[in-house]
Amino acid sequence: MQLVLDYKKCRKAGQCSYLHPELFKADEASAPVVLVEHPEADLREAAEEAVDLCPNGAISLREEP
Amino acid sequence: MASTIAPDELSTREVISDPYPAYRQLRDRSPFNYEDLPAGSVPGIDGPIRAWALMKYADVYGALRDHDTFSSANNPLVGKAFPPLVLIFDDPPRHTRFRRLVNKAFTLRRIEALTPWITDVANELLDEAGAGEVDIVDRYTIPLPVKVIARLLGIPGEDYETFKRWSDAFLSLVSMDNTERMRSIQEMVQYFGKIAADRRAHGAEDLITALVEAEVEGEKLAEWEVLGFCMLLLIAGNETTTNLIGNVLNILATRPHLWRQLRSDHSLVEMVIEETLRYESPVQRIARTTTRDVELSDVAIPKGDVVIVYFGAANRDPSEFANPDEFRLDRDLRNHVAFGMGIHYCLGAPLARAEAKITLNAFLDRFSGITPGEASAVRQTMTPVVFGFQQLPLVLERG
Numbered sequence: 001m002q003l004v005l006d007y008k009k010c011r012k013a014g015q016c017s018y019l020h021p022e023l024f025k026a027d028e029a030s031a032p033v034v035l036v037e038h039p040e041a042d043l044r045e046a047a048e049e050a051v052d053l054c055p056n057g058a059i060s061l062r063e064e065p
Numbered sequence: 066m067a068s069t070i071a072p073d074e075l076s077t078r079e080v081i082s083d084p085y086p087a088y089r090q091l092r093d094r095s096p097f098n099y100e101d102l103p104a105g106s107v108p109g110i111d112g113p114i115r116a117w118a119l120m121k122y123a124d125v126y127g128a129l130r131d132h133d134t135f136s137s138a139n140n141p142l143v144g145k146a147f148p149p150l151v152l153i154f155d156d157p158p159r160h161t162r163f164r165r166l167v168n169k170a171f172t173l174r175r176i177e178a179l180t181p182w183i184t185d186v187a188n189e190l191l192d193e194a195g196a197g198e199v200d201i202v203d204r205y206t207i208p209l210p211v212k213v214i215a216r217l218l219g220i221p222g223e224d225y226e227t228f229k230r231w232s233d234a235f236l237s238l239v240s241m242d243n244t245e246r247m248r249s250i251q252e253m254v255q256y257f258g259k260i261a262a263d264r265r266a267h268g269a270e271d272l273i274t275a276l277v278e279a280e281v282e283g284e285k286l287a288e289w290e291v292l293g294f295c296m297l298l299l300i301a302g303n304e305t306t307t308n309l310i311g312n313v314l315n316i317l318a319t320r321p322h323l324w325r326q327l328r329s330d331h332s333l334v335e336m337v338i339e340e341t342l343r344y345e346s347p348v349q350r351i352a353r354t355t356t357r358d359v360e361l362s363d364v365a366i367p368k369g370d371v372v373i374v375y376f377g378a379a380n381r382d383p384s385e386f387a388n389p390d391e392f393r394l395d396r397d398l399r400n401h402v403a404f405g406m407g408i409h410y411c412l413g414a415p416l417a418r419a420e421a422k423i424t425l426n427a428f429l430d431r432f433s434g435i436t437p438g439e440a441s442a443v444r445q446t447m448t449p450v451v452f453g454f455q456q457l458p459l460v461l462e463r464g
Contacts, residue, residue, distance in 0.1 A: 012400075
């Protein structure tokens with residue numbers, strides 16, 4: 001699975017880096033950066049929660065071939 | 066040129082009903098210290114409330130992102146006589162725990178699942194309102210959000226007039242006497258106390274049950290935390306959306322070209338809503354308290370002072386939005402701060418947007434035109450915190 005951030009939808013609300021600092025980090029301009037692009041099983045639940053909590057629907061988890 | 070507005074006039078009824086001329090005059094001077102509320106406005110505090118006004122986009126954005134320096138807790142504007150609202154008056158780590166707990170109820174996915182039901186409520190209200198001249202605040206913009214949040218909480222939607230009265234009492238900073246205000250708030254606290262006790266005994270499929278059953282780090286929420294949650298959700302869940310929907314309908318009623326444009330292209334609905342959020346922000350301001358001496362725009366603000374962060378002014382700052390006083394659909398609206406920014410970003414943003422979108426789609430399906438009514442539109446003047454209508458007569462034309 002790949003954790004993907006759609007910067008066109010991102011409004012820098014800051015919920016992802018706040019609640020899941022293990023997966024996201026805010027850069028100097030407050031835009032989030034994905035820290036773990038391919039979350040392993042131990043981070044899968046956190047990644048799914050992060051997808052859900054973005055108020056702007058900018059985070060997704062993609063199946064990889 | 067309009068008359069000069071002094072900083073101490075920011076919380077007067079005249080400015081509350083139209084704060085934008087004040088922002089235009091005062092933004093460049095901000096941050097400045099002013100008297101936000103006269104003596105006797107806040108129960109338990111005798112003197113006036115002084116604060117620092119932040120009105121520039123950069124200052125507002127910076128303060129919202131720096132939650133360590135600009136604390137939400139220890140807000141002197143909060144009365145001590147009732148349980149404080151959770152989240153909005155909390156800092157981490159308390160805030161973090163509570164936010165995790167309720168986030169799940171307000172995800173985009175959960176809200177999308179509610180869309181068919183919200184659409185039914187919207188259509189019922191519009192059936193009852195009929196056509197011709199209608200006070201849309203009384204018939205629609207108040208009942209819709211109150212009924213929706215009541216259903217999420219699991220309390221009867223028919224009691225919406227009572228919920229609205231409680232919520233008004235809580236928000237009122239300017240126009241209700243304190244005895245009356247405290248009586249209404251006590252009623253609300255007792256009501257939620259009874260419902261919470263009932264849900265502990267017999268669970269239901271609702272948020273209040275989820276709150277009384279929830280465990281945060283192995284511990285159940287305290288009674289005052291459950292009540293603080295209920296009040297937050299009821300109050301934040303209705304006034305703000307009432308104002309957003311009233312503001313967008315007024316914008317459409319007074320701009321026939323925009324209504325026609327929207328009729329021919331429904332895909333613009335979301336842009337119209339976002340630009341309304343920027344142009345007439347339903348929540349105009351939020352209070353913070355500094356935890357250290359801090360400098361903003363070369364002004365020194367001492368530790369422990371109240372800071373009022375003006376979303377409404379930031380959203381019209383020409384350094385961020387070109388020609389900010391024009392309502393336009395060709396902006397990049399990702400940067401407006403109508404829902405705040407950072408850790409306190411509005412929990413209910415997906416719900417507010419959904420209710421506004423459902424409303425505009427229902428109006429477009431049902432009416433060929435909406436225009437201002439004969440009776441006058443009246444802005445609320447109860448509190449500088451929100452911007453919206455107390456009365457908004459519109460002529461609804463079927464077509």
